[in-house]
Amino acid sequence: MTTHEFFNSLWKDYIQITPQAEAVRQLFMGKGEEVINDHVAFRTFSESPLNLDKLQAVVESLGYKASEQYRFEQKKLLAKSYRHTEDEDAPKLFISELQVHELSQPVQKILRNVIGQIPADIELDPSIFWRGRLWEMPSFAEYETLRNESEYAAWLTTIGIRVNHFTVSINKLKRYDDIEQVNALLKQSGFALNSVGGEVKGSPDLLLEQSSTLADKITLTFSDGKVASIPSCFYEFAKRYPSADGRIFQGFIEGNADKIFESTNAR
Template sequence: MTTDQFFTQLWNDYITITPQAEAVRQLFVEHGEEVINDHVAFRTFSNTPVDLSHLQPVIETLGYEAAGEYRFEQKKLNAKSFRHQTEESAPKIFISELQIHELSEPAQKILNGLTAQIPGNLTLDPSIFWHGRLWNMPTSAEYSLLREESEYAAWLSTIGIRVNHFTVSIEKLKCYNDIGAVNTLLASQGFPLNSVGGEIKGSPEMLLEQSSTMADKITLTFQDNKEETVPSCFYEFAKRYPDADGKLFQGFIEGNADKIFESTNAM
């Protein structure tokens, strides 16, 4: 599978539960812009057949290599970023992993029960990244307990393994290459923005500015047949700046990403 095929499949899956993303893309196109993707992100659970150590080899088959490691203490997450070895224009990939063993015993019990349903002989290939849940839906009570402790855990328990967000590369836009202008455009069209820590996360001095919409909503039926509207996925916007050597910064800033995670919080 080529990288183009991989990201096309991801996008097609993404917009089925994130229609705002296609609406935002069309908005930029209508303003004469070509939308180029900076990176995508995925979420997963530790110590499972789909943890980071199992997903990394799949990413590597697409020509990627690890480029950075990150820790989010408060959210109990480890993460890695990946860059393509030969295709400089290929979007970056960011995978975070919830450390289940760091949660409370009730939360661990729920998540261990869900992840125990993942087949041990699961064959991993690029399609795992649009597979969705590999377990049954939790009950509404289990979901509520998870959400009180970890919005990340609650989101992953319902949405599963699929792309969490795409990211517009602002520095590659022709007219809207200022993050403030992007946010103003989005707000004028009624797209809710993540305001945690301010609508703009980061700064030119940090070589990276980011913002994002709040996640779309999707109605799901829980295992106890109760329906609830829960967050799905969101759209991110990133502007990268050149470093002292004139090279565009390609990494991620933990303080920014920590706030971007909250784009899937229930409002």
């Protein structure tokens, strides 16, 4: 599978549960812009057949190599970023992993039941990133237990292994090359932004500015018959700046990402 085919498949799956993303893309295209992706992000569980190491092998088969590692203490996450070894213009990848053993016993029990439903010999290829939930839907009470401790765990358990967000590269926009302009256009067009820590996360001094919409909602039926509307995915926007050597910064900032994660928090 080529990287072009990979991202096309991801996008098709993504907009099924994130219709705002296609609306945003059309908004920018209507302004004469070409929308180019900076990176995509995925979420997964530790201690599972889909842990970070297992998924890393899949992205390596697409020509990607691990670039940097990150730790989010409060959210109990490890993460790695990946860059393509041959194509500089290929979007970056960001995969985070929930550290199950660091959570409370009631939450661990729910998650281990979920993880136990994933076949140990599951076939891992690029399609794993749009297969969705590979386990039974939890009960609404279990969802609430997860959400009260870890919004990330609640999201992953209900949405599954799917792209969490795409990211528009502001650097590649011609007319809207400033993050404040991008945010203003989005708000004028009726899109709600993640305001945790301010609408703009980061700064030119940190070499990266990011903003994001709030996640769309999806209506799901839980195993106990409860029907509820919960967060699905969101759309992000990133502006990168050159470092002292003149090269555009290609990494991520933990303080920024920590707040971006909250785009899928239930509100």
